[in-house]
């Protein structure tokens with residue numbers, strides 16, 4: 001007989017699986033990065049602080065009540081408030097992924113880019129998965145001011161890049177947030193590969209067509 005797992009059990013397993021997949025494919029390193037999922041009850045599950053995304057334990061994930069109180073599991077990521085700020089600004093979001101993916105971090109350090117939208121629309125998939133990428137000014141990891149700065153940008157975009165740090169991406173589901181994070185990283189890599197070359201980004205009309213699909 002097939003067991004019917006609760007939403008929470010399924011999401012705990014999915015966080016572990018996605019974390020391991022991202023870590024094994026070098027989308028983040030050491031104990032960097034954090035993942036959260038908002039359950040239909042409004043409660044959230046988050047990865048614990050100082051834990052490798054490659055070695056998460058489903059039973060030890062941190063749990064928060066719908067009003068943001070830590071109610072179970074290990075000590076949460078130091079970016080818990082940042083994740084909560086993303087959910088407040090984006091009511092449709094069911095998951096948030098933060099990574100230290102190398103090429104996106106490199107872009108977060110470059111000077112002279114358009115800080116309202118750092119990457120050009122190089123491919124249709126980038127436009128569909130990410131769209132716009134504003135820069136969030138530098139604050140130390142875990143600082144309340146960082147979470148507030150993220151909240152200000154999250155109103156206009158589900159993906160933001162923390163200066164000298166890394167990307168934060170919200171999605172309707174954890175898979176959406178994962179795929180958008182991966183697309184962001186690969187587009188940052190393309191952008192760096194193409195620097196100094198004459199490029200042909202998608203036009204406004206080409207982008208508009210994608211939005212209508």
Ligand SMILES: O=C(O)[C@@H](O)C(=O)COP(=O)(O)O
Pocket residue numbers: 031032033034047048049050051076077078079098100141142
């Ligand atoms: O960069 C940082 O320190 C955090 O943003 C991070 O990526 C890992 O912190 P924890 O989730 O608290 O381990």
Ligand SMILES: [Zn+2]
Pocket residue numbers: 032033098099100141165166
């Ligand atoms: Zn970080």
